[in-house]
Amino acid sequence: MSDIPYKFYLDQKDVPTAWYNVRADMKKKPAPLLDPATLKPVTADQLERVFCKELVRQELDEDNAWFDIPGPVQDFYRMFRPSPLIRAYFLEKALGTPAHIYYKFEGNNTSGSHKLNSAIAQAYYAKAEGLKGVTTETGAGQWGTALSMACAFFGLDCRVFMVKCSYEQKPFRREVMRTYGASVTPSPSMDTEVGRRINAEHPGTTGSLGCAISEAVEAAVTSEGYRYVLGSVLAQVLLHQSIIGLETQTAFRKLGVKPDVIIGCAGGGSNLGGLISPFVGEKLRGEADYRFIAVEPASCPSLTRGRYAYDFCDTGKVCPLQKMYTLGCDFIPSASHAGGLRYHGMSATLSELYDQGVIEATSVKQTDVFEAAQFFARVEGILPAPESSHAIRAAIDEAKRCTREGKSENIVFGLTGTGYFDMYAYQAFNDGKMGDYIPTDDELAASFAKLPRIG
Amino acid sequence: MSDIPYKFYLDQKDVPTAWYNVRADMKKKPAPLLDPATLKPVTADQLERVFCKELVRQELDEDNAWFDIPGPVQDFYRMFRPSPLIRAYFLEKALGTPAHIYYKFEGNNTSGSHKLNSAIAQAYYAKAEGLKGVTTETGAGQWGTALSMACAFFGLDCRVFMVKCSYEQKPFRREVMRTYGASVTPSPSMDTEVGRRINAEHPGTTGSLGCAISEAVEAAVTSEGYRYVLGSVLAQVLLHQSIIGLETQTAFRKLGVKPDVIIGCAGGGSNLGGLISPFVGEKLRGEADYRFIAVEPASCPSLTRGRYAYDFCDTGKVCPLQKMYTLGCDFIPSASHAGGLRYHGMSATLSELYDQGVIEATSVKQTDVFEAAQFFARVEGILPAPESSHAIRAAIDEAKRCTREGKSENIVFGLTGTGYFDMYAYQAFNDGKMGDYIPTDDELAASFAKLPRIG
Numbered sequence: 001m002s003d004i005p006y007k008f009y010l011d012q013k014d015v016p017t018a019w020y021n022v023r024a025d026m027k028k029k030p031a032p033l034l035d036p037a038t039l040k041p042v043t044a045d046q047l048e049r050v051f052c053k054e055l056v057r058q059e060l061d062e063d064n065a066w067f068d069i070p071g072p073v074q075d076f077y078r079m080f081r082p083s084p085l086i087r088a089y090f091l092e093k094a095l096g097t098p099a100h101i102y103y104k105f106e107g108n109n110t111s112g113s114h115k116l117n118s119a120i121a122q123a124y125y126a127k128a129e130g131l132k133g134v135t136t137e138t139g140a141g142q143w144g145t146a147l148s149m150a151c152a153f154f155g156l157d158c159r160v161f162m163v164k165c166s167y168e169q170k171p172f173r174r175e176v177m178r179t180y181g182a183s184v185t186p187s188p189s190m191d192t193e194v195g196r197r198i199n200a201e202h203p204g205t206t207g208s209l210g211c212a213i214s215e216a217v218e219a220a221v222t223s224e225g226y227r228y229v230l231g232s233v234l235a236q237v238l239l240h241q242s243i244i245g246l247e248t249q250t251a252f253r254k255l256g257v258k259p260d261v262i263i264g265c266a267g268g269g270s271n272l273g274g275l276i277s278p279f280v281g282e283k284l285r286g287e288a289d290y291r292f293i294a295v296e297p298a299s300c301p302s303l304t305r306g307r308y309a310y311d312f313c314d315t316g317k318v319c320p321l322q323k324m325y326t327l328g329c330d331f332i333p334s335a336s337h338a339g340g341l342r343y344h345g346m347s348a349t350l351s352e353l354y355d356q357g358v359i360e361a362t363s364v365k366q367t368d369v370f371e372a373a374q375f376f377a378r379v380e381g382i383l384p385a386p387e388s389s390h391a392i393r394a395a396i397d398e399a400k401r402c403t404r405e406g407k408s409e410n411i412v413f414g415l416t417g418t419g420y421f422d423m424y425a426y427q428a429f430n431d432g433k434m435g436d437y438i439p440t441d442d443e444l445a446a447s448f449a450k451l452p453r454i455g
Numbered sequence: 456m457s458d459i460p461y462k463f464y465l466d467q468k469d470v471p472t473a474w475y476n477v478r479a480d481m482k483k484k485p486a487p488l489l490d491p492a493t494l495k496p497v498t499a500d501q502l503e504r505v506f507c508k509e510l511v512r513q514e515l516d517e518d519n520a521w522f523d524i525p526g527p528v529q530d531f532y533r534m535f536r537p538s539p540l541i542r543a544y545f546l547e548k549a550l551g552t553p554a555h556i557y558y559k560f561e562g563n564n565t566s567g568s569h570k571l572n573s574a575i576a577q578a579y580y581a582k583a584e585g586l587k588g589v590t591t592e593t594g595a596g597q598w599g600t601a602l603s604m605a606c607a608f609f610g611l612d613c614r615v616f617m618v619k620c621s622y623e624q625k626p627f628r629r630e631v632m633r634t635y636g637a638s639v640t641p642s643p644s645m646d647t648e649v650g651r652r653i654n655a656e657h658p659g660t661t662g663s664l665g666c667a668i669s670e671a672v673e674a675a676v677t678s679e680g681y682r683y684v685l686g687s688v689l690a691q692v693l694l695h696q697s698i699i700g701l702e703t704q705t706a707f708r709k710l711g712v713k714p715d716v717i718i719g720c721a722g723g724g725s726n727l728g729g730l731i732s733p734f735v736g737e738k739l740r741g742e743a744d745y746r747f748i749a750v751e752p753a754s755c756p757s758l759t760r761g762r763y764a765y766d767f768c769d770t771g772k773v774c775p776l777q778k779m780y781t782l783g784c785d786f787i788p789s790a791s792h793a794g795g796l797r798y799h800g801m802s803a804t805l806s807e808l809y810d811q812g813v814i815e816a817t818s819v820k821q822t823d824v825f826e827a828a829q830f831f832a833r834v835e836g837i838l839p840a841p842e843s844s845h846a847i848r849a850a851i852d853e854a855k856r857c858t859r860e861g862k863s864e865n866i867v868f869g870l871t872g873t874g875y876f877d878m879y880a881y882q883a884f885n886d887g888k889m890g891d892y893i894p895t896d897d898e899l900a901a902s903f904a905k906l907p908r909i910g
Contacts, residue, residue: 078461080836110837377635383631423626423631
């Protein structure tokens with residue numbers, strides 16, 4: 001092994017104490033959120049009916065590059081941060097590649113993913129505002145678990161709407177959330193108006209993140225002392241998740257390594273945005289150049305096959321509209337095993353960066369993803385989440401390109417989480433019973449036809 | 456927070472490169488293993504029919520204090536070692552105790568526990584000897600998972616007999632093992648003679664570690680190119696697990712802290728023995744004094760209520776006899792949720808240390824254990840395995856004693872693993888449906904009456 005250690009942890013003194021807001025360095029900013037009733041840019045007042053005040057301030061602030069991380073959030077981060085930057089020596093050897101592969105591993109915490117980075121921040125602001133509790137949605141269950149941990153820490157009530165297909169595939173996720181004191185409802189449920197409507201329109205639906213968001217928002221605005229919190233898509237979430245990229249950036253500086261390719265899986269964009277933000281900032285400021293690759297499932301390809309247009313963030317159309325790459329808010333993706341990536345849209349910030357050509361995107365098939373996941377588990381000793389494994393697939397493909405081209409590029413990817421609660425998915429793969437669903441052009445065209453006509 | 460960091464990792468250069476054999480420092484050694492046919496001390500030749508050669512050498516060596524860790528094992532250790540020594544600031548605060556609480560966290564790897572420390576060593580020696588594969592038993596599934604990971608790394612076949620009650624409680628464990636290429640059979644099975652006999656004698660039995668060991672041994676000795684490996688109880692396992700205690704000892708030295716009380720859960724003794732060995736060595740050499748506490752389930756209390764006598768290590772009576780604290784090899788403990796602690800006996804080394812008064816023991820009830828587990832999960836952010844939670848329970852009780860006595864003792868415990876695959880147990884607890892089974896004196900007396908009469 002070379003001078004680079006297998007695992008690199010920052011010293012506590014080098015851990016970032018502020019989050020980075022990439023929009024401050026974007027010349028062309030993401031388009032503003034629109035109010036669904038007036039189709040005019042939403043005001044802070046309007047957003048505060050749904051979201052916590054400080055989070056609204058963060059959401060709307062496109063100018064400040066840095067936000068101090070509150071002390072209690074920094075304290076909580078010490079439970080699981082800094083996360084290690086791992087040099088994938090064993091993977092490199094197994095691939096026989098001249099590439100140097102690194103991954104930032106965010107799975108070493110009980111929520112099993114990077115989601116805890118934003119959950120604890122959002123719970124902190126909710127508590128500081130004097131709220132009783134928060135509502136949210138969860139797909140794979142990672143965000144719900146993270147939020148239930150964060151709420152337990154601050155003594156907040158936590159109500160989670162969990163996408164039905166994940167609720168059924170991952171019964172143990174529910175128990176982890178309950179162990180942390182949260183209540184968990186499969187979505188679409190009969191507990192909300194929008195849930196009842198979606199169930200009536202799509203009988204037997206296995207749900208989607210878009211549906212669950214609508215239900216959680218409704219539950220928040222109809223309950224005294226509650227606000228809604230969201231684990232991805234929003235600018236505030238990318239802000240909190242920038243801790244991933246900031247640690248990675250500092251670690252590479254300490255190691256004297258410059259990454260060439262930075263890869264992340266992309267559902268709503270929280271992990272990818274968090275990982276790449278500080279590097280994107282360098283690129284936008286002309287200080288360095290990097291390739292950024294967003295990896296999405298072929299079953300839900302918002303960047304690679306979607307439209308860049310204003311759309312609703314949720315299926316129930318109760319949330320503001322956002323300009324983003326979208327498959328249409330009525331698009332309900334197939335019940336794939338990467339529940340955390342089953343979102344019809346994409347972070348507005350990432351969408352704008354993609355539209356400007358700052359980042360690339362690719363899509364990968366589910367079975368190819370699990371092949372990479374199993375291979376990675378065996379050689380690197382970490383059982384990855386299906387979502388994270390999209391990034392593994394792309395990293396392996398990039399490493400193979402390096403082999404063909406004889407290049408020693410530095411490839412880094414985000415290993416966002418572990419797969420301990422995804423064993424039904426692995427079982428399907430182990431039994432050779434996993435399929436691939438890819439939407440047809442006609443299906444997408446039908447969905448695009450329903451996009452709201454704005455701008 | 457004080458000068459002590461929340462999490463302390465050793466630098467790679469300080470990571471131990473040799474294992475420590477506590478028997479070298481014991482004036483009175485553990486009694487020798489006896490051959491079941493002749494009742495004479497077993498020879499290396501006899502053991503080599505079942506075990507790998509180098510492991511037999513380690514098993515029988517009572518004199519050498521140090522064994523070099525082979526290079527490939529050191530390389531593999533880098534995937535998940537050093538493990539962090541964590542100062543439980545949040546737990547201390549929640550308890551309002553003057554005690555300082557630390558824990559050595561061994562759960563941050565895909566096997567979810569400390570078992571990987573010995574699994575990779577045993578797989579390495581099996582591979583070095585040119586074997587095709589290994590057989591083993593697993594209780595909670597932690598050992599089987601660890602061994603399947605280790606075997607995948609070295610390209611060895613891995614056949615696991617899994618205690619039936621855990622096989623049913625933990626279906627996802629099986630899938631993790633399969634993902635790593637292992638085959639998994641619920642025990643007692645109909646695949647072995649001893650399994651068929653146990654099934655006939657105890658229809659509907661949910662199995663035990665003792666049964667599963669018998670089956671795995673039979674499968675090994677009847678298959679060309681296979682040997683049996685064991686995840687606990689044996690001296691060789693304590694040797695490999697000493698890496699836990701050695702890292703802990705080095706970390707405390709670097710921090711300038713002297714622990715007062717060292718606590719570990721005890722099933723077969725692998726974690727406890729590994730954690731305390733180097734400190735026991737100091738105590739035996741008169742260099743320092745410590746309290747050591749073995750924590751066992753009230754449902755399977757081998758140290759606190761067992762007899763110190765020669766007994767079979769397995770229910771099928773095919774293995775050598777060992778002098779140990781035992782409940783009798785025919786004792787089948789209740790189907791508790793701490794499958795990893797459901798063993799009728801205890802490591803001979805730990806038994807001898809307990810008999811000499813070097814270590815203490817206590818037993819705790821299952822419901823009290825889960826109460827501690829849930830409390831710990833909420834304040835420290837780690838969802839503990841049921842086995843590990845026995846140590847948490849005892850550590851909290853010791854901290855409360857410190858509060859009553861106004862003492863600032865340094866308490867350290869082994870947090871051996873995570874509970875992600877134990878959610879049925881948490882569900883039972885969350886639903887208020889968890890019971891406590893404690894064997895009666897009559898039940899134990901009946902079991903003791905069947906102990907072999909030796910010495």
